[in-house]
Amino acid sequence: MLIGAVASTATAAAASAASGQTVSGSAPAPATPGPTSQVSLTVNGQVRSLHVDTRTTLLDALREHLRLTGTKKGCDHGQCGACTVIVEGRRINSCLTLAVMHEGDRITTIEGLGTPEHLHPMQAAFIKHDGYQCGYCTPGQICSSLAVLDEIKAGIPSHVGDDLLASPEATAAEFRERMSGNICRCGAYSNIIDAMVEVAGRRA
Amino acid sequence: MKSFTYERAHSPAEAAAAAVRIPEAKFIAGGTNLLDLMKLEIETPAHLIDVNGLALDAIETTPEGGLRIGALVRNTDLAADQRVRRDYGLLSRALLAGASGQLRNKATTAGNLLQRTRCPYFYDTNQPCNKRKPGSGCAAIGGFSRGHALMGVSDACIASHPSDMAVAMRALDAVVETVKPDGSKRRIPIAELHRLPGDTPQNETTLTPGELIVAVTLPKPVGGKHIYRKVRDRASYAFALISVGAIVQPDGTGRVALGGVAPKPWRLEAAEAELPNGAKAVTAKLLAGAKATRENAFKVPLVERALAAVLSEARNQP
Numbered sequence: 175m176l177i178g179a180v181a182s183t184a185t186a187a188a189a190s191a192a193s194g195q196t197v198s199g200s201a202p203a204p205a206t207p208g209p210t211s212q213v214s215l216t217v218n219g220q221v222r223s224l225h226v227d228t229r230t231t232l233l234d235a236l237r238e239h240l241r242l243t244g245t246k247k248g249c250d251h252g253q254c255g256a257c258t259v260i261v262e263g264r265r266i267n268s269c270l271t272l273a274v275m276h277e278g279d280r281i282t283t284i285e286g287l288g289t290p291e292h293l294h295p296m297q298a299a300f301i302k303h304d305g306y307q308c309g310y311c312t313p314g315q316i317c318s319s320l321a322v323l324d325e326i327k328a329g330i331p332s333h334v335g336d337d338l339l340a341s342p343e344a345t346a347a348e349f350r351e352r353m354s355g356n357i358c359r360c361g362a363y364s365n366i367i368d369a370m371v372e373v374a375g376r377r378a
Numbered sequence: 379m380k381s382f383t384y385e386r387a388h389s390p391a392e393a394a395a396a397a398v399r400i401p402e403a404k405f406i407a408g409g410t411n412l413l414d415l416m417k418l419e420i421e422t423p424a425h426l427i428d429v430n431g432l433a434l435d436a437i438e439t440t441p442e443g444g445l446r447i448g449a450l451v452r453n454t455d456l457a458a459d460q461r462v463r464r465d466y467g468l469l470s471r472a473l474l475a476g477a478s479g480q481l482r483n484k485a486t487t488a489g490n491l492l493q494r495t496r497c498p499y500f501y502d503t504n505q506p507c508n509k510r511k512p513g514s515g516c517a518a519i520g521g522f523s524r525g526h527a528l529m530g531v532s533d534a535c536i537a538s539h540p541s542d543m544a545v546a547m548r549a550l551d552a553v554v555e556t557v558k559p560d561g562s563k564r565r566i567p568i569a570e571l572h573r574l575p576g577d578t579p580q581n582e583t584t585l586t587p588g589e590l591i592v593a594v595t596l597p598k599p600v601g602g603k604h605i606y607r608k609v610r611d612r613a614s615y616a617f618a619l620i621s622v623g624a625i626v627q628p629d630g631t632g633r634v635a636l637g638g639v640a641p642k643p644w645r646l647e648a649a650e651a652e653l654p655n656g657a658k659a660v661t662a663k664l665l666a667g668a669k670a671t672r673e674n675a676f677k678v679p680l681v682e683r684a685l686a687a688v689l690s691e692a693r694n695q696p
Contacts, residue, residue, distance in 0.1 A: 208381025228384040228426070231413070251414050252481060264454075264483045270410045271484065274384055275428055318480065325479065330458045333474040333614065338463045354614035355478025 211274045218286030226273050233257045235273035244284035244313045255356035258314035259283050265321035284313035296320055299369035307360030315356050319370050322352045344374040380422040387427050390557040390592050398559045398588035400425045408484040411493040434592055443598035449488035449591045467604035468623050472546035475608040478615045488591035491544055495537035496617055508534045509579040523671040529640040531669050535579030539642050545623040548643035549635040553595045559588040572642035602627040603692045607684050620677050622684045626692035630654040639677055657686035
């Protein structure tokens with residue numbers, strides 16, 4: 175598992191370095207060129223038109239084509255959650271979906287949430303509560319944690335709720351269950367929950 | 379990943395026809411399992427037919443009082459539907475026990491049924507696997523087989539079916555609706571959707587080439603207490619070692635389906651007659667003739683104990 179994760183991260187870094195000369199919006203040359211397609215995405219409020227190899231995942235479109243490198247590639251197989259972005263209001267693993275499948279979709283990445291000068295409240299709470307150490311999983315954790323608060327507000331049940339018919343509550347137990355798709359190798363989990371509890375309390 | 383051409387389908391019949399007209403074509407919906415396998419080149423379609431635009435994402439009440447669930451209804455939406463939570467709680471519980479929030483937002487009802495096994499030898503292209511490469515052998519037999527099946531297995535394959543949702547669908551007597559390339563429609567009881575491996579573990583379902591699932595129908599609610607108990611190595615985001623899906627009526631009768639023990643959701647209606655006699659009696663029938671390996675033999679007592687816990691919960695629930 176770890177070997178696979180390290181290898182895919184190394185591959186991603188190599189691909190990124192190899193395409194360092196390309197300008198924003200153009201394709202890094204794949205090893206063997208394949209069929210291409212045009213796709214238009216609305217990323218953080220901006221319409222972006224791309225010409226991509228059909229194999230391009232949404233994650234690679236964001237990172238390699240649009241140079242939005244805040245979204246991270248961890249395992250590239252939907253197991254770690256580092257690539258979590260919000261598409262049409264819902265969090266998904268951007269590594270397990272193709273860019274061409276998102277024609278016209280509205281996508282929010284970590285770059286669309288806040289800036290160093292004007293942090294999103296969840297970003298500020300992660301800093302305040304030490305919700306990270308190395309920071310690699312953090313953009314995915316923050317996108318996921320915001321979506322979790324929305325999911326609870328929308329009444330979507332979870333595995334830990336006792337009563338399926340009751341409205342779920344913004345508790346630490348709910349956060350832990352709902353955040354299980356975001357792995358943090360530094361083990362900042364309890365601090366991430368603290369950040370979420372603070373933001374959820376402020377929202378209520 | 380191997381390169382592929384891509385199209386967006388505009389109707390189910392058109393999608394089904396394209397799937398047989400274009401060589402090595404595959405449907406893609408949520409993509410959470412297919413793209414994972416394509417990256418590993420375990421799946422190598424030359425053409426993808428994107429069915430996401432087919433408007434198969436509604437949950438409707440049927441004239442019989444049941445529910446018709448569109449093939450593209452996402453796992454999150456199905457689990458959260460008020461009617462499902464009220465009348466088919468087992469289905470909500472099973473869905474919520476599976477995968478992660480991100481994956482449930484993408485994964486579809488039909489895709490969940492058709493997901494491939496997570497057998498590590500199926501995933502490791504350096505190992506023999508009769509399912510991935512017919513005739514190459516089975517590395518799981520005699521290998522690391524803690525998560526594998528012990529019912530319905532063969533000398534060619536002992537892979538288990540990974541779905542939680544399918545276990546609930548089996549207990550609820552769901553029926554799968556399809557469209558074939560010639561435009562004709564078919565209804566397949568869920569018990570007949572998945573095949574046992576036999577000598578051809580690469581053939582996992584009874585779907586014919588190009589046949590597209592368009593909906594899954596649930597009969598009218600049967601009442602009772604709905605309980606899904608999943609036993610796994612982590613409390614969240616892990617596949618089942620075993621799972622028990624049960625519907626228990628006030629008189630002690632009911633239904634039981636198992637996950638993690640077979641290449642398909644495992645239910646034997648004959649075993650359910652033993653429910654008033656307790657977990658031991660039911661398990662003896664459900665798992666009769668089990669072909670356990672040294673590593674997965676623990677699943678037999680685990681099923682019995684999990685079922686005992688489920689029956690006790692059913693008795694004590696208000």
